[in-house]
Amino acid sequence: MKVFQVTGDxxxxxxxxxxxxxxxxxxxxxxxxxKEVGCTVCDKIMDPSEDLFHCNxxxxxxxxxxxxxxxxxxxxxxxxxxxxxxGWFNRDNS
Numbered sequence: 001m002k003v004f005q006v007t008g009d010x011x012x013x014x015x016x017x018x019x020x021x022x023x024x025x026x027x028x029x030x031x032x033x034x035k036e037v038g039c040t041v042c043d044k045i046m047d048p049s050e051d052l053f054h055c056n057x058x059x060x061x062x063x064x065x066x067x068x069x070x071x072x073x074x075x076x077x078x079x080x081x082x083x084x085x086x087g088w089f090n091r092d093n094s
Contacts, residue, residue, distance in 0.1 A: 001033060003089040005082075013074040013085055027072055030064065037088060059084040 002016040039057035060081025
């Protein structure tokens with residue numbers, strides 16, 4: 001999966017959906033990849049506007065957000081977790 005961050009937003013990681021797959025399929029692919037770093041979903045909150053999945057992994061704590069009318073993204077208040085996740089997603093691109 002190709003990832004990127006928006007300038008000035010160091011708490012989120014976004015995904016490039018080149019193949020225009022559904023958000024649900026993209027989410028399934030993301031969880032499958034994150035299992036490689038021991039990711040577990042600890043809590044799931046279903047909301048009318050988005051679904052939120054709190055996760056723990058060897059790379060840190062973060063949340064996966066699935067907004068109803070937008071693309072999914074990862075969010076964390078921990079800059080180390082975001083840096084580790086960015087490094088992990090970009091491991092094949094170096």
